[in-house]
Every structure is written in structure tokens, then in C-alpha cells.
Amino acid sequence: MAAGPSLRTLLIDCRIALRRVPPSDELGALGARIDAAIRELDRKPAAHAVEDLTQGRLGSHQVALAWQTACRGLMLEHPHIYSELRDKVMELLDLRELRDPDQELLAAEAEIKRLHEELGSLRTRLNEVVLRLGQAQGSLDALREALREAAADLPDADRHRDPQALALACIDWLRQRSPEPEHAAEPVAEEGPAPSEKVLRAVAAGQREFTPVQREWVIGEALGITGWSMTPLELLEKGDVWLARTILAGAAPSD
Numbered sequence: 682m683a684a685g686p687s688l689r690t691l692l693i694d695c696r697i698a699l700r701r702v703p704p705s706d707e708l709g710a711l712g713a714r715i716d717a718a719i720r721e722l723d724r725k726p727a728a729h730a731v732e733d734l735t736q737g738r739l740g741s742h743q744v745a746l747a748w749q750t751a752c753r754g755l756m757l758e759h760p761h762i763y764s765e766l767r768d769k770v771m772e773l774l775d776l777r778e779l780r781d782p783d784q785e786l787l788a789a790e791a792e793i794k795r796l797h798e799e800l801g802s803l804r805t806r807l808n809e810v811v812l813r814l815g816q817a818q819g820s821l822d823a824l825r826e827a828l829r830e831a832a833a834d835l836p837d838a839d840r841h842r843d844p845q846a847l848a849l850a851c852i853d854w855l856r857q858r859s860p861e862p863e864h865a866a867e868p869v870a871e872e873g874p875a876p877s878e879k880v881l882r883a884v885a886a887g888q889r890e891f892t893p894v895q896r897e898w899v900i901g902e903a904l905g906i907t908g909w910s911m912t913p914l915e916l917l918e919k920g921d922v923w924l925a926r927t928i929l930a931g932a933a934p935s936d
Contacts, residue, residue, distance in 0.1 A: 688747050691751075692751070695751045696715045696716065696719070698766075702762060707758045711758060752767075825844055834854075874897070876891065876899065881925045884924075890921050899921075899925070907927070
């Protein structure tokens with residue numbers, strides 16, 4: 682592909698520009714000279730033209746010289762056309778950087794392609810969110826339906842509520858009708874924040890759980906035993922059995 686506009690193309694542009702002004706003898710003579718130059722170029726074999734371009738025989742200097750010759754004729758014979766052409770050239774030179782429209786088009790196409798890829802990724806994530814939302818909504822509907830079936834004797838007045846209020850009413854209705862235990866559980870003896878070895882062994886065996894206060898104390902001890910390699914939340918997720926065994930293995934709590 683040629684590196685720039687050929688001399689023939691430039692001459693054709695000049696010929697087109699001359700046709701935009703009223704005809705005159707001088708204009709006809711200049712047009713005839715341009716037509717003759719175009720015919721001469723057409724007679725030149727295409728292979729020689731490619732060879733000239735390859736070897737630099739038709740370089741930027743000759744192109745500029747051709748433009749200079751054509752513009753000199755316009756300056757002498759049609760000064761107003763020459764003035765408009767000069768103003769346009771100076772306007773382009775003021776930009777200090779002429780951008781190739783083809784390169785701008787390629788950059789725009791690359792940007793559009795990138796935006797399409799991002800849009801596809803966003804659509805995939807949106808579909809995943811919609812799928813998870815549908816699954817959560819299905820679970821919620823199943824829970825509400827189970828509550829309505831469990832509270833079959835709920836007064837009709839309470840059933841004309843929105844789904845969320847109806848579900849809360851069902852829970853409250855079921856709580857009020859839950860049977861009271863026949864024998865209240867024996868109160869657990871009050872224990873201090875530091876569990877005894879007996880309590881630790883019972884928890885380690887899965888026979889009981891720490892009280893909230895004991896659990897806070899045990900987590901503080903476990904932080905030191907594990908060298909702060911885990912956060913309190915991570916220790917809490919390990920469970921009471923693991924915490925009790927860690928305390929028993931790392932220290933000897935007093936009774």
C-alpha cells in the first residue's frame with residue numbers, strides 16, 4: 682500500500698478544484714496542462730511507479746514540488762482560490778499534529794471491542810446475581826408457605842397482610858401457643874469467667890458449652906497460645922470443643 686497520496690491523485694484534486702470556479706481562457710489552459718500530466722502518468726507502467734516509490738524517486742520532495750507548481754498557478758490566475766487553500770493549510774499547521782483518520786478509526790474500533798468485552802462480563806455477573814436472587818426468593822417463599830401451614834388456625838383478619846407481615850404474625854402466633862415445659866430446667870450454678878479444668882474437660886468431651894463470659898475468656902487465652910496466628914472470629918468459628926482442647930493442651934487452668 683502506498684505511503685501517501687500519489688502525484689496523479691494530487692493532480693486530479695487540482696483539476697476538481699479548478700472546476701469549481703467560472704471557466705476562463707487561463708483556467709482552460711491550466712486544466713489542459715493538468716490533464717496532459719495525468720495522461721502522461723497513466724501511460725507510465727504501474728510496475729515502474731511502484732519501483733519509483735520503492736527506490737525513493739518519487740519522494741516527499743517531488744510531491745511538495747508538484748503542489749508548489751500547482752499552487753503557483755492558482756496564485757497567479759485565481760488568487761481567491763489560492764487564498765482559501767493557504768488559509769486551510771495554515772489552519773491545519775496550527776494544530777501542530779495532524780492525525781491520520783485511519784489510525785483514529787482503528788483506535789475507536791479497538792475501544793468499542795474493549796467496551797463490548799466489558800459489557801459481556803457485566804452481563805455474565807448480572808445473570809449470576811439474578812440467579813442467586815431467584816434462589817433466595819424461592820427459599821423465602823417456601824419458608825413463608827411453611828409458616829402459613831403451621832399456623833393454619835391464624836385468624837382470617839391476620840391473613841390479609843403483606844407476605845412479610847403475615848410471616849411475622851405466624852411466628853408470633855406459634856410462639857404464643859408453644860406449650861410451657863412441665864419442669865423448668867435446674868438453674869446452672871453461677872460460674873466465673875475463667876472455666877475450671879472440670880468445665881474444660883466437659884466442654885472438650887462435648888457434654889456442655891461455655892457460657893458467653895467463659896467463651897470470651899477462653900478466646901483471649903487461645904490468642905496467646907496460638908501466637909496470634911488467628912483472629913478472634915476465626916477462633917470463635919473453631920467451636921467450643923476445639924477451644925477447650927486447645928486450652929487444656931496449652932495451659933493448666935486452676936480449679
